[in-house]
Amino acid sequence: MAGLNDMNKQEKIKAIEEMIQIVLLRIPKEIEAMHFYIKAAEKSTTDEAKNLFIALAQQEKGHEAELRRILNDLKQQLMELKNG
Amino acid sequence: MKREDVKEFNGENGKPAYIIFKGKVYDVTESRLWKNGKHMGRHKAGGDMTDFISMAPHDEKVLDKVKYVCDIEEDIPKEDPKEKWRNLYRRYHPHPIFIHFPMGVLYFGVFMLFLFLIFKISEFERTAYYALLFGGTSVFPAVITGLMSWYINYDRTLTEIFKNKIIYSSFLILLVINAVVARVLSGNQEEGNLWFYIYAISYLLAIPVMTFVAYNGGRITWPD
Numbered sequence: 669m670a671g672l673n674d675m676n677k678q679e680k681i682k683a684i685e686e687m688i689q690i691v692l693l694r695i696p697k698e699i700e701a702m703h704f705y706i707k708a709a710e711k712s713t714t715d716e717a718k719n720l721f722i723a724l725a726q727q728e729k730g731h732e733a734e735l736r737r738i739l740n741d742l743k744q745q746l747m748e749l750k751n752g
Numbered sequence: 753m754k755r756e757d758v759k760e761f762n763g764e765n766g767k768p769a770y771i772i773f774k775g776k777v778y779d780v781t782e783s784r785l786w787k788n789g790k791h792m793g794r795h796k797a798g799g800d801m802t803d804f805i806s807m808a809p810h811d812e813k814v815l816d817k818v819k820y821v822c823d824i825e826e827d828i829p830k831e832d833p834k835e836k837w838r839n840l841y842r843r844y845h846p847h848p849i850f851i852h853f854p855m856g857v858l859y860f861g862v863f864m865l866f867l868f869l870i871f872k873i874s875e876f877e878r879t880a881y882y883a884l885l886f887g888g889t890s891v892f893p894a895v896i897t898g899l900m901s902w903y904i905n906y907d908r909t910l911t912e913i914f915k916n917k918i919i920y921s922s923f924l925i926l927l928v929i930n931a932v933v934a935r936v937l938s939g940n941q942e943e944g945n946l947w948f949y950i951y952a953i954s955y956l957l958a959i960p961v962m963t964f965v966a967y968n969g970g971r972i973t974w975p976d
Contacts, residue, residue, distance in 0.1 A: 676840070685911060685912065686912075688909065688911055688913035689912060689913060690975065692906055692909050692911060693906075693913075693975045694975070695906075695970055696905045696906070697904075699838070700842065703842065723806075726805075726806040727806045727807075729803050729806065730803055730804055730806035730807040731807070732803070733803035733804050733807075734804065734807050735793065737795075737804075743909075
């Protein structure tokens with residue numbers, strides 16, 4: 669599979685736009701999963717289950733934060749490519 | 753130190769590198785893992801690392817090895833203004849509700865139109881027209897809630913899927929309006945009436961266009 673460095677400008681723009689779409693569509697799913705685990709933690713009847721769900725919710729929050737960071741980087745790259 | 757002030761300590765050009773974690777500021781300038789204010793080529797000094805810890809291969813005890821600077825002042829977490837709307841949207845999910853009206857009713861209407869074209873029974877055509885009026889009107893709340901979702905959940909980022917949805921929804925609205933206007937101008941004369949043909953063709957064309965919009969919606973729910 670060709671890396672970004674092997675592509676011409678138009679191919680790079682297309683590849684980054686596709687990546688933006690992939691990352692963008694995932695973010696609400698992570699938020700949804702986080703809310704699901706928070707609700708599950710609230711409904712948990714044992715401390716063990718509660719802690720597990722809280723840990724899972726934190727992981728989803730981490731995924732969301734990481735995806736937003738990647739999304740911002742990709743948007744920046746795209747802007748530089750289009751303006752450059 | 754305020755959250756905004758920490759951003760200045762980004763470790764670039766010889767500046768100290770500070771990070772925020774759970775409302776506290778830490779100095780990571782001396783850490784070999786934070787060279788020039790960058791950690792693992794991903795995280796930048798000056799930012800809040802709290803949400804990233806669950807993704808890290810280490811726990812928060814690593815912060816015992818770096819210098820604590822101070823607590824963040826007046827650190828009232830800034831609420832994302834969209835969060836309230838996001839919660840409402842999550843609870844009531846209006847777009848998936850509203851899209852089913854045009855989907856169901858316009859398909860039904862075209863089926864009635866087909867029956868009319870085959871059997872020439874005017875009741876079928878009238879039913880198709882009423883379905884067009886209701887189904888066509890219901891395109892508007894579907895589009896409006898779709899735009900809401902795009903704004904709330906996707907920050908109006910224009911990707912291929914959203915471009916498709918916006919362009920083809922607009923086309924769908926034009927087809928529906930065209931069909932209604934042509935039907936009105938046809939004056940209930942079906943045979944050999946140009947307006948009636950325009951009505952029927954617009955109505956039939958609305959189906960693949962609407963299906964393509966729905967297909968792109970499906971790509972959001974079930975990404976490739």
